[in-house]
Amino acid sequence: MKLLTICLFLITCPLIILAQHVHLLIGTYTQDGQREGIYVYQFDVKTGEAMAVSSAEAENPSFLALSADSKYLYAVNENGEGKGAVSAYAFDDSQGILTFLNRQLTRGDHPCHVVTDSDGNHVIVSNYSGGSVSVFPIGPAGSLGGMVQQIHHEGSGPDPQRQQAPHVHSAFFNHDETQLFVQDLGTDKVNIYDYRPENVADPLAAATPPFLTGTQGGGPRHLTLSADGRFIYLVQEMAATVMVYEQREDMWEAIQEVPINEAGFDGQDGAADIKLSPDGKFLYASNRGDANTLAIYQVESTSGKLTKIGNQQVLGRGPRNFALSPDGRFLLVANQNTDQVVVFSRGADTGLLTDTGHRIRVGSPVCLVFADL
Template sequence: MKPVNRCCLLGCMILLPVVLKAQTKTMNVLIGTYTNTGKSKGIYVYSFDPASGKLSYKNEVAASDPSFLALSTDRKRLYAVNELSTGGGAVSAYNYHPDDGRLVLLNTKPTYGDSPCHVIVDQKDQHVVVSNYSGGSLTIFGIQPDGSLTEKVQLIKHEGSGPDKSRQEKPHVHSACLSPDGKFLLVQDLGTDLINVYPYEASNRDTPLSTEVNTAKASPGSGPRHIAFSKNGKYVYLVQEMKGAVTVYAYNNGQLMSLQEISMLTPSFKGDVGAADIHLSPDGKYLYASNRGEANDIAMYAVNEQNGKLTHIGNQSVEGKGPRNFAISPDGKYLLVANQYTDEVIVFARDEKTGQLKGTGNRIEVGAPVCVLFDEL
């Protein structure tokens, strides 16, 4: 019998942990769409390979205009708005099976507000918060032990208008975001140019939201849409849909103070404006915001971590039209863009040192994609 080479065996024992450490985690990407175009059926689940940046079809579920998605903290449930503009909107709860991407409908509840366009789940999986764009309101639902939704527990209707009477004739609640400590809910209203800050108590099952609201103003006619918190929680970044700009606020215990406003557009741009989404890189060093209209690009900024202010470092074409929403992978290496009007999701590689984006050539066809959501397995 041939003798065992102990040096070879020892070498294998040393190398094995290194190989395991180098392995990357696979991810799922969940995609919400508009089905009223007839090009899509509902919610799609793809597998994402972080080594190659490629997306592979996994599963789908039929739904009516599931334009925005949110995962529960425990990753067992998915919540999707049904952005219906007539007859009242709705929100649906699903059991989510990450391994095969299956989504099983639990129930659907009316939001009592037209065109619900945004949904979040609080950090304790106690409530779901829905923003009703045309309804100008906010609807809160409790979550049952099985993940299904209760009837609404609160409905908050905004009042007021803005200077642009063609688009700001009334409130248009576009999104809601909880502060990192979960104590305040920040609600962006495109119609009134305000961020409304509500005290929030997740343990209060019936009335988690206090009506003692603080407000922070955005530029007149700017149209607040979405926000992102800095990694340290000291700053809030607001994307202005109608102006194509980002406002930086200092944040402290529910109070906002404006520090900076910076354009998302290149100096030579003169076309239609329609800013959409905003996200920070996982390390907090770079900020990205999407331009629709005729720009169709991602504005990129370096973040001054000492004072929260931004420096514009460039714009990256999205290689399509209508970048409604985008998402940065949990490892910070990729940025995926949902190009609503060209029916595709585009994969960009992200340089973690410079913040710049570069096309990978990877893309998938999806009808009218609106929301892109990563789930790390």
């Protein structure tokens, strides 16, 4: 019996060790020629330490999206002058190796966000300078087909320097993937589209209502939805605030706007990313510029409204993107301007963050994506 127990332990031990790690993929800016593009690390979900595994050449892969089964990775190539593109890679999640498949031009400059549906039908790209959304079909082996639909936004906002034209910044599905929410910094709108993947030519169609309105001059950038889909949390880059919307009888109503900054802050803003904790009890939002902080909010379970807990310095500059580990124990911040990812531990009961002392040294990190091993 003792021998059998030992044998079973030896067989299952590698699985136990393996479950302690997940892969972390990091997208970077490469225009200075000092980095390859996409980096893969093995992240220890118990200690918060990371170990480099591999890298793949890519031009300005500033945002990444994994397929639901983690077999494929899609990365924007945030270029201008007609060279904006989206690239597809096969991802060997057991080894952490990326293999380039193909690339498609997005026909819009500076694509800055990419998303794919869980059934692997389409990849959808947000073109910042182009003010448009580009839709690509996914082939059976993960490669991208030619663009099947492009929607150009129209309009402007009150800021003549930053809102002279539409600037599509991101697109996120609702939880059942029947709708797509597209943030337009240039027009202060969240455009809403019905998603119909079976429609080959036009999978996106204007929804009812067709858009949500943000703060005038606020600059919608990213959003996240509550687990039950009742609430939307929108980060506004220029206003450095979070807007809360509640769904009431198939309509969305703005119910709250809360600041990201601490009281008395009068520096330059650049609010960037927003995420809910896995249990939905806490919300985090980053601000770049002169702030370089993460705002921490507690989420009221019934009303969906936010109560500010505090601000955490990110211990670097330019927190463009951040990610929570799959179990929510750690929060990682990509500090673009100080060339490192800072690893914080997170209190599940308090939502507060503590520096672990762990750093991932990588040039211009701008996107973090976890994949389960």
